[in-house]
Amino acid sequence: xxxxxxxxxxxxxxxxxxxxxxxxxxxxxxxxxxxxxxxxxxxxxxxxxxxxxxxxxxxxxxxxxxxxxxxxxxxxxxxxxxxxxxxxxxxxxxxxxxxxxxxxxxxxxxxxxxxxxxxxxxxxxxxxxxxxxxxxxxxxxxxxxxxxxxxxxxxxxxxxxxxxxxxxxxxxxxxxxxxxxxxxxxxxxxxxxxxxxxxxxxxxxxxxxxxxxxxxxxxxxxxxxxxxxxxxxxxxxxxxxxxxxxxxxxxxxxxxxxxxxxxxxxxxxxxxxxxxxxxxxxxxxxxxxxxxxxxxxxxxxxxxxxxxxxxxxxxxxxxxxxxxxxxxxxxxxxxxxxxxxxxxxxxxxxxxxxxxxxxxxxxxxxxxxxxxxxxxxxxxxxxxxxxxxxxxxxxxxxxxxxxxxxxxxxxxxxxxxxxxxxxxxxxxxxxxxxxxxxxxxxxxxxxxxxxxxxxxxxxxxxxxxxxxxxxxxxxxxxxxxxxxxxxxxxxxxxxxxxxxxxxxxxxxxxxxxxxxxxxxxxxxxxxxxxxxxxxxxxxxxxxxxxxxxxxxxxxxxxxxxxxxxxxxxxxxxxxxxxxxxxxxxxxxxxxxxxxxxxxxxxxxxxxxxxxxxxxxxxxxxxxxxxxxxxxxxxxxxxxxxxxxxxxxxxxxxxxxxxxxxxxxxxxxxxxxxxxxxxxxxxxxxxxxxxxxxxxxxxxxxxxxxxxxxxxxxxxxxxxxxxxxxxx
Numbered sequence: 001x002x003x004x005x006x007x008x009x010x011x012x013x014x015x016x017x018x019x020x021x022x023x024x025x026x027x028x029x030x031x032x033x034x035x036x037x038x039x040x041x042x043x044x045x046x047x048x049x050x051x052x053x054x055x056x057x058x059x060x061x062x063x064x065x066x067x068x069x070x071x072x073x074x075x076x077x078x079x080x081x082x083x084x085x086x087x088x089x090x091x092x093x094x095x096x097x098x099x100x101x102x103x104x105x106x107x108x109x110x111x112x113x114x115x116x117x118x119x120x121x122x123x124x125x126x127x128x129x130x131x132x133x134x135x136x137x138x139x140x141x142x143x144x145x146x147x148x149x150x151x152x153x154x155x156x157x158x159x160x161x162x163x164x165x166x167x168x169x170x171x172x173x174x175x176x177x178x179x180x181x182x183x184x185x186x187x188x189x190x191x192x193x194x195x196x197x198x199x200x201x202x203x204x205x206x207x208x209x210x211x212x213x214x215x216x217x218x219x220x221x222x223x224x225x226x227x228x229x230x231x232x233x234x235x236x237x238x239x240x241x242x243x244x245x246x247x248x249x250x251x252x253x254x255x256x257x258x259x260x261x262x263x264x265x266x267x268x269x270x271x272x273x274x275x276x277x278x279x280x281x282x283x284x285x286x287x288x289x290x291x292x293x294x295x296x297x298x299x300x301x302x303x304x305x306x307x308x309x310x311x312x313x314x315x316x317x318x319x320x321x322x323x324x325x326x327x328x329x330x331x332x333x334x335x336x337x338x339x340x341x342x343x344x345x346x347x348x349x350x351x352x353x354x355x356x357x358x359x360x361x362x363x364x365x366x367x368x369x370x371x372x373x374x375x376x377x378x379x380x381x382x383x384x385x386x387x388x389x390x391x392x393x394x395x396x397x398x399x400x401x402x403x404x405x406x407x408x409x410x411x412x413x414x415x416x417x418x419x420x421x422x423x424x425x426x427x428x429x430x431x432x433x434x435x436x437x438x439x440x441x442x443x444x445x446x447x448x449x450x451x452x453x454x455x456x457x458x459x460x461x462x463x464x465x466x467x468x469x470x471x472x473x474x475x476x477x478x479x480x481x482x483x484x485x486x487x488x489x490x491x492x493x494x495x496x497x498x499x500x501x502x503x504x505x506x507x508x509x510x511x512x513x514x515x516x517x518x519x520x521x522x523x524x525x526x527x528x529x530x531x532x533x534x535x536x537x538x539x540x541x542x543x544x545x546x547x548x549x550x551x552x553x554x555x556x557x558x559x560x561x562x563x564x565x566x567x568x569x570x571x572x573x574x575x576x577x578x579x580x581x582x583x584x585x586x587x588x589x590x591x592x593x594x595x596x597x598x599x600x601x602x603x604x605x606x607x608x609x610x611x612x613x614x615x616x617x618x619x620x621x622x623x624x625x626x627x628x629x630x631x632x633x634x635x636x637x638x639x640x641x642x643x644x645x646x647x648x649x650x651x652x653x654x655x656x657x658x659x660x661x662x663x664x665x666x667x668x669x670x671x672x673x674x675x676x677x678x679x680x681x682x683x684x685x686x687x688x689x690x691x692x693x694x695x696x697x698x699x700x701x702x703x704x705x706x707x708x709x710x711x712x713x714x715x716x717x718x719x720x721x722x723x724x725x726x727x
Contacts, residue, residue, distance in 0.1 A: 014056070023060045030070055030080050037077040071127050071146050086130040092120040092144070094174035102128040102142060105614075107552075109139050116143030119202040122174060125149040154197050156216065156232035158716075161190035168196050168210070171228050173717050177207055184211035192218040193228045223447060225715050229633055230329075233626050238323065238334040244315035249340050252309055256345075256353040260308070261378050263592075264355070268380040271411065272302055274348050275385045275464050282326075282335070282342040283349060284575040286356070286381055287467050289415045296370075297363045297418045301471040302379050304346045305355040306574040307584040310337065321612060324619020326576035329630040330441040335576070342575050350384040357584055359471055359571075363418065367425025372474050376591055383408055390460035415463050422466040430522025430564035434541040435534070439666040441634045452638045452665050468572045469563070475587070476569035480557045484586060484597065485605035487579045487613060488569050491551040491560040494519060498547040504687040505543055508701050509536060521564040535650045539702035542652070543689075552617040553579050555609035579616045582608065632718040635667045639720055640713040646725060651704040654691055656684045659700055661708055661722055669720030675711060677726050 014022075029035065029047065038046070040061055049057050061078065064070050068089040070078045081087050090102030090110060100117060102110040110128050112120075120126050125148040132141035155178060157170035166185035168178045171193075178196050180188070188194065195214035202208040216231055217224045230236065241249075272286040286302040310316045320336050327334040335342045348354050356379045362371040385405075392398040393405045393412055405412070427433070438455035472489070479486045499516040506512060511530065513523060524544060531537040548562065553570075560568040574580040586605055589597050597605075649661035658672040676682055680693040682700070691700040700706075708722035 019056070022056070023063070026057070026060050027064065027069065030064070030078070035080060037073070037079050039075075039077050043078065065146070066148050068125070068127060068148050081127065087145070088128050088130065088142070089148070090126050090128050092117070092122060092124045092126045094120075094122040096174055097176065100174075101139070102126060102144070107549075108134075110142040111139045112142055112144060118144035118147060119204050120144050120147055121150070121152045121201075122172075123151040125151065150198075150201060152198070154195055154213070154234075155210070156193065156195050156228050159185075159188050159190065159192050159194045159212065161185065161188065166190075167207070168194060168212075169716075171225075171232055171716065176202065178210045179207040180210060180212065188212050188215075189218070192216075193221075193224055195231060225633060225637065226447075226630075229629065233629075235327070235329075235334055235626070238327070241319060241338050242315070245319055245338065248314055248316050249338055252340065252345060254340075254345060256355055256378065260355060263376065265358075265375055265377040267302075267356075267358075267377045268353060270300075270379065271382045272300075272348075272379050273383050273385055273408070273411070274350070274381055275387060275390055275460060278386050278388060281347065282333075282575045283347045283381075283384070285464070285468065285572050286348045286379065287415070287464070289411070289418050291414050292362070295365045297365075297414070297421075299361045299363055299418060299467060299470070300358060301361070301467055301572070302348065302356040302358045302377070303471075303572055303580075303584075304348055304575055305357045305376065305584065305588070306337070306341065306346050306581050307357075307588050308355050309341060309346060310581060312585060316341075320581060321578050321615065324578050324616045325623050327623045327626055329627055330634055331443045331447045336578065337575060346575055348379070348381050350381045353378055353380050357587060359475060361470065361474055363422070363470070365421060367421045369470065369474050372478065374475065374478065374587060374591070376588065387458060387460040387464075390463070391458040394459055415467075416459060419459070419463040419466040422470055423462065426466075426469070426564070427525065430520060430525045432521055432525045432544070432562050432564070433528065434545055434562075435528070435537045436541050436545065437538065437662075437666050439631055439635075441631065449634055449638055452635060452667060454664075454666050472569055472571050473563075473565050473567055475571045475583075476557065476565075477567035479569075479583070479587070479590075480567050482590070484590065485555065485602060485609045486557070486569065486586060487553050487555060487583050487609050487616070488557045488567075489551060489560060489579070490554045490556070490558040490568070491562045492549045492558065493561050494548045501687075502544060502547045505689045506540070508688050508690055509540070521561050525564070533703065535705070536703040538650075539652065543702070550621075552620075553613040555606070555613050577616070578619070579612060582612050629718070633715070636713050636715050636718045636720055639667055639669075639710060640715070643710050643713060646707060646709050647722075649706050649708045649722065651700055651702050651706060653702050654684070654689050654700060656686070659691060661706060667720065669710070669722045671706075671708065671722050671724055675721065675723035677724055 040058060044054055044057055065072065068081055070080055071087065073079050081089065088102065088104055088110065090104050092100055093103055094100040098114050100112050102112055110130065112128065126144045127146040127148060128142040129145045130140050130142045134140040155168065155170045155175055157168040159166055159168050165182050166180040166188060168180060178198065193216040194212045195216060196210040197213045198208055198210045200209040216228050221227065271288050273288060274283045274286045276283055284304040288300045290298045292298055310320060323336045326336045356377050358375055358377045360373045361369050363369055389401045389405065390412060392401040393409055394416055396402065440453050440455040442451040444450050476488055496516055499513060499519050503513050503516065511527060513527065515523065528537060528540060531540060551560065551562065557567060559566050569583060570577055570580045571583060572580065574584050589601060647663050649663050651659050652662040652668055653660045658670050660668050660670055662668045673682060680695045680698065682691040682693055684691055689702065707725040709725055711723045712721040
């Protein structure tokens with residue numbers, strides 16, 4: 001923006017600094033309590049703007065409007081946005097062609113019907129006018145009065161050729177077709193997948209207009225749907241790091257240098273284990289447990305010291321904060337950090353020296369941390385273990401693995417012992433154990449889809465999960481009481497209305513939540529344990545999770561409801577999460593400054609914590625959307641070959657337009673009303689979330705077992721339809 005300002009201001013012989021000063025004056029004018037709404041001409045008169053400087057004024061007004069400080073009403077007068085409670089700046093998120101939401105900076109959402117969207121597209125910055133206030137458990141409703149900034153410039157879709165023109169059907173079905181004029185459609189073949197640059201956005205009366213800038217492939221291209229989705233999220237741009245970063249990487253060694261060990265505790269002779277998935281390459285945590293006097297344990301957690309290599313304000317750091325997180329999709333990882341770091345010098349690989357930020361915790365046999373120490377160290381991983389092999393050792397189920405792990409078996413049993421103690425402590429505190437099935441998508445060496453099945457968590461996964469949780473809680477508590485700027489992982493209490501809604505659902509299972517005005521996590525945790533039926537437990541876990549708020553990052557330590565933890569942060573994954581990297585930087589500064597960080601750096605960390613809390617939370621949300629979208633695509637592609645086949649399924653949720661069912665392999669699909677048993681008409685009970693047959697009084701609710709036939713797989717919309725087969 002400054003470059004543009006400079007170019008513009010030079011025309012009128014004013015410097016960039018002068019332009020910025022004048023804009024600040026204009027901003028102050030709007031923010032003054034005496035300001036009353038007026039036109040651009042009136043503003044020019046009051047501010048005594050010279051004739052030759054009016055274009056500069058108009059440019060500034062346009063910029064302030066795009067920034068959301070002001071907006072122009074129907075009378076062409078400028079209104080201060082903050083002076084109108086019903087006007088809110090939001091980010092638009094389309095949910096379908098029929099509706100979307102405006103997501104406010106405070107996390108609140110505003111429901112927006114498509115007729116009120118003013119042609120906004122997902123991710124656009126918008127101004128919304130509230131037309132109906134929030135009530136009960138329903139969001140406020142609004143209409144878009146101004147699109148502040150268009151954030152979608154390119155779209156991926158299938159090209160449809162007409163005699164004189166063409167249009168593109170976006171693979172994102174929330175985006176309407178894009179018109180391609182004849183001059184841009186001449187040499188494009190019908191049916192191919194393309195990338196389109198938007199030249200003109202829809203004005204509500206005509207379609208958006210664009211031109212094809214990239215050919216992705218046709219129906220004969222292997223995995224064309226996957227490649228198109230990959231391109232639509234611009235993931236190809238995350239495969240590479242720019243020249244500035246490459247130059248910084250050249251200065252980073254491949255092995256730990258002697259000079260880097262100074263001031264660190266040498267634990268290269270200590271036992272350290274990593275336990276990860278078979279195909280994991282970014283190993284950022286190592287552990288070891290030693291039993292003390294039969295009633296205490298010393299748990300050492302070693303985390304890759306990424307902040308040693310990624311310095312504050314460097315090109316590497318700026319890119320990492322921009323990405324916010326690594327993105328994991330089947331067959332590949334879009335890393336937050338370049339592979340030289342994530343898979344190399346920062347990865348705790350077996351048998352090589354690595355720098356670590358570590359924490360020792362002395363834990364009693366009740367799971368209480370009675371002492372802890374955070375320090376910088378050099379380690380050498382003793383054994384790189386996998387979840388699968390550790391599970392086989394602990395279940396004594398594979399002789400070859402038992403032989404390979406023979407020197408470590410006693411240690412693994414001590415680790416299991418402590419993990420069970422920690423888990424029991426969390427349960428007593430009220431930590432909620434959501435029983436929600438994960439999916440494992442299996443690809444071959446050529447990235448072709450082979451299988452879809454549940455991802456089974458075992459005691460091996462639980463060991464690492466418990467050790468990471470207690471490390472995160474201990475670090476968060478220590479730095480909270482040190483009153484240093486920090487980033488916490490928080491999970492707020494659910495809204496009372498959401499808990500009431502959950503209570504309505506529970507009536508179908510003869511359950512009830514008490515004390516919903518001041519709900520405690522232990523109440524929900526105990527409730528889940530009451531369900532003996534695993535399918536019912538899975539459904540209630542899913543619905544309970546929907547009733548709760550999303551966890552997020554914050555510079556304030558507001559506790560984690562789901563974990564029943566008063567203090568919690570993300571400390572254990574700095575290779576793939578930026579908040580972990582940020583707090584490592586604070587912790588390292590605290591250690592290296594001999595516990596006294598200078599005031600200027602404290603101030604800087606406070607500002608950064610506020611910024612990174614927002615950007616990291618947003619990056620996490622976007623990564624989750626991308627990962628789920630790929631999972632849904634692969635599931636639809638996989639099920640295509642089973643159309644016409646019959647399956648046993650479980651009702652996973654009930655809606656006003658049918659019910660969703662889940663197969664044993666975790667694939668979900670819809671049973672629309674027209675595919676329900678045809679001898680009855682089913683009505684939806686919104687409060688209890690059940691379907692009731694009008695004639696037969698037959699009830700369908702989540703967790704019911706049903707037999708279904710696969711009717712349709714629409715890869716474009718990623719939708720799967722089933723039909724109920726009557727017994």
